[in-house]
Amino acid sequence: MEEQAGTKSFFYGYLIVAASSIIQMLFLSCMFAYGVLFKELEAEFGWSRAAIAGASSLMMLMMGTLAIFLGRTNDIAGPRLLLTLTGILYGLGFMLMSQMNSLWELYLFFGVMGGFGLASHDVATLSTVNRWFIRFRGLMTGIVKSGAGLGQVLGPILASYLVMNYGWRNACLVMGLLVMAGMVLASQLMRGDPESMNTLPLSEPDSMKSNETPKRTSLRFEEARKTRSFWILCLAKFADFFCLMSVINHIVPHGIDLGMKPTVAVTVLSTIGGCSIIGRLVLGSAFDRIGPQKSLGVCFSLLFMGLMLILLAKDPRLLFVFAPIYGISHGGFFAIASPTVAHFFGTRSHGMLFGTVLFFGALGGTLGPVITGRVYDLFQSYDNAFMMLIGFTVIGLLLTLALKNPNPTTA
Structure with missing residues (x-):
């Protein structure tokens, strides 16, 4: 039992x-x-x-x-x-x-x-x-x-x-x-x-008191891929990975271009990594209260603010203001991706569904740094590259707004 x-x-x-x-x-x-x-x-x-x-x-x-x-x-x-x-x-x-x-x-x-x-x-x-x-x-x-x-x-x-x-x-x-x-x-x-250990998932207190397994709708991959929300999540993940990997690869040379010493510019990257932990914990926890759409909206909004800051700021010290804003956004995106898939489509085919979303993200993460580098080589400045990333951020935010909440019993 x-x-x-x-x-x-x-x-x-x-x-x-x-x-x-x-x-x-x-x-x-x-x-x-x-x-x-x-x-x-x-x-x-x-x-x-x-x-x-x-x-x-x-x-x-x-x-x-x-x-x-x-x-x-x-x-x-x-x-x-x-x-x-x-x-x-x-x-x-x-x-x-x-x-x-x-x-x-x-x-x-x-x-x-x-x-x-x-x-x-x-x-x-x-x-x-x-x-x-x-x-x-x-x-x-x-x-x-x-x-x-x-x-x-x-x-x-x-x-x-x-x-x-x-x-x-x-x-x-x-x-x-x-x-x-x-x-x-x-x-x-x-x-x-949990079933492999003769137990049940950690569920809400009400369902535990009633001694009932939480009812949930889990879609097969073939069913989920026919939904609009699935492809919106894939495209949004392409957009956020395109921006995130571009920043991670180019923020150090951008700092050096602004006059930072290489060792100081690397510190910006480390600061991003440390602040991403805060984003993973805070936005991961917030996801349980506000759901996937608002969580994604917060992440894209913070990313937009950070990119606008490094586009307009010419003082290299402001990169240490950018780092926590961007870092929290960076960590948040990674924390909420998997539970978002589970929220919309359940856990029956979660591995394959999440893997497909990650494929689109990895495609964006592969292309983003290369295209950003090419734009820099063409204009000898990151300004146009950052404007491009802001454009992808806006697209991701608009895609998030188009998401529709699934059946509330989905888990």
Whole structure:
């Protein structure tokens, strides 16, 4: 007989959240540590920065393309096996970078193997959390994504220490090994859904008191893809990723162009990472109270304010005003994406649906930094590029306003 969540002294779903947060931290630590390797690879091999950045773009493209497939795999096989295998592949790719001598090896180890592993980090962890929680769904997703923010901050710091003291090859070897071991261990705590442990999701108090499972409408992928809301979410995710990845890739050179020292400009990026944790927690928690449409509206509005600020501001110190505004928006987008899909379409095919939304996001994240860079090369200024990003932000906000609330019993 299934037991209601909350009738025991400990609900296993909280352990799912903790394991998922660790997994997110490990995945993102290596991803963001890659920027530390730029100058090392450029100095040793003479590769251009465009060529080195191409491996990162390939990782993003692989992540988006495979997210649909791995989301479906998670729906069928569950997160424990999926995350164990992709964690091994991801860590192994970083370890093999320590032995590379050719550009194609960088693209294989970081772009392909890393992208394959990274494709599972959201569809497996966040889909699982959304199956375990109805109550506090946004907050729990925010806590999990805070792990990603922590990895964004800690990864470059650890990589910098290892590179300075032991060289970039040993840095890749050590970080890859640590991530692989941590991923395998944390993945063993994952369980696909509460039913597999003879319990029920954490639900609202009223449903717990009545001892009834919350009624909810969960759509199959074939049903959800026929709805207008699904394609609006896909296009909105394309718009926000287009802007977010462009800012992350170009804010440091923009700061240097304004007269900042490189070390100070990097601090802006770290500030964004720290503030994104606040955004993940605050907006994730707010999602539970105000719902997906208003949450997305807040994120796009903050993004609009931040982009207008860096477009008009010529004092580099104002980038430290921009960083918290943008950082909260950045974290919020990542925290509310998964519960938004669950809110509209349920959890039956959540992995595949969320994976499809992420594919559109990854497509925007792949194109955005490249197009932004091309616009800068054409005009030798980021002004036109920032106006382009503001345009995408407005489009995303208008798409959000066109969303229609689903049946209130959807979960």
